[in-house]
Structures are given as C-alpha cells and as structure tokens.
Amino acid sequence: MPIARLERTVNAPQAYVWEWLADFGALDKLHPPGNLIEFRCEGSQPGARRFARFKPEMQIEGQIIERLELAVAPHVIAYSIVEEYALPMRDYTAVVLFKPAGDSQTAVTWEGHYTEHGLPAEQMNGLLRDFYGMFLDNIEKAWALGRKVGESPY
Numbered sequence: 001m002p003i004a005r006l007e008r009t010v011n012a013p014q015a016y017v018w019e020w021l022a023d024f025g026a027l028d029k030l031h032p033p034g035n036l037i038e039f040r041c042e043g044s045q046p047g048a049r050r051f052a053r054f055k056p057e058m059q060i061e062g063q064i065i066e067r068l069e070l071a072v073a074p075h076v077i078a079y080s081i082v083e084e085y086a087l088p089m090r091d092y093t094a095v096v097l098f099k100p101a102g103d104s105q106t107a108v109t110w111e112g113h114y115t116e117h118g119l120p121a122e123q124m125n126g127l128l129r130d131f132y133g134m135f136l137d138n139i140e141k142a143w144a145l146g147r148k149v150g151e152s153p154y
Helices: 014-022 025-031 121-144
Strands: 003-010 038-040 049-054 062-071 076-081 087-098 106-116
Touching: 003 121, 014 025, 014 049, 014 087, 014 121, 025 038, 025 049, 025 121, 106 121
Parallel strands: none
Antiparallel strands: 003 106, 038 049, 049 062, 062 076, 076 087, 087 106
C-alpha cells in the first residue's frame, strides 16, 4: 500500500494548526478561490462527512466524500474517502500528527495511505503531497495575516 508522506514545520502554533484541520468544515477556506464548485460539511466530530466537487480544469470528476474517523486534540486527526472515488486511487485513509516545534511552530506529519488505481503511486504521492503542502501553506498565511480559524487567507 503506497504512502504519501509530508513532514513539515509550520510557522503557526500547534493549537492554531490543530483548530484549522480539526474543523472539518474549514477546509474549503484553505483552497484557492474558485477551486471548489461545491462544498458542504456535516459536523466536525468523528463520523462527520464533507462533500467537495472541483472546478472542471482540475480534472477531478465526481464528488469527493470524506469522513472524519478520529480527532484527539491537539495531536492526531484521521479521515478517509468514503462512498465514491473521484481520484485515481482507492481505500484512502489519512493520518495527520501534530507536535509543538518551538515558539509558534508546529511539526506536522501528514500521511495518506491508499491502494493504487489508475495512477502510478509516484504520481499520486506527488499530487497528495501538493495538496497537503497547499493546506499547510495557507494555514501559515492565515496565521501571518492574523486571521481566525475559518477565515480565508486569500
């Protein structure tokens, strides 16, 4: 089973990074404006689901449905893709670990575990790491701009 792994120090406090990613409905604010043509979320507790559709230019056809599996504040989040697979992979589960890393910094390890389907693992790993990096970049940007969790950095 391939693993897309990103380890990174984020220039924002652990509580802030945690709040962004634990708020299952805040993810749409971390996407550049226009990336998502549809987004909704049903809660932020384990079992919550979020639904997303991307603009056609991103070549992700269909809806992505993710379920929050685990949230242990402020250390770990796990979520999975359920019901439909708009991405060229199957059996996706992600685990995000958070640790303090000095003054106003957080060490984040984000792993996506999946089964290959339609795209070689090397390419899928790169795409997933790009998404993880974009989300972490935008959390840093929101922190630097003084935005509250859920307020877009754009």
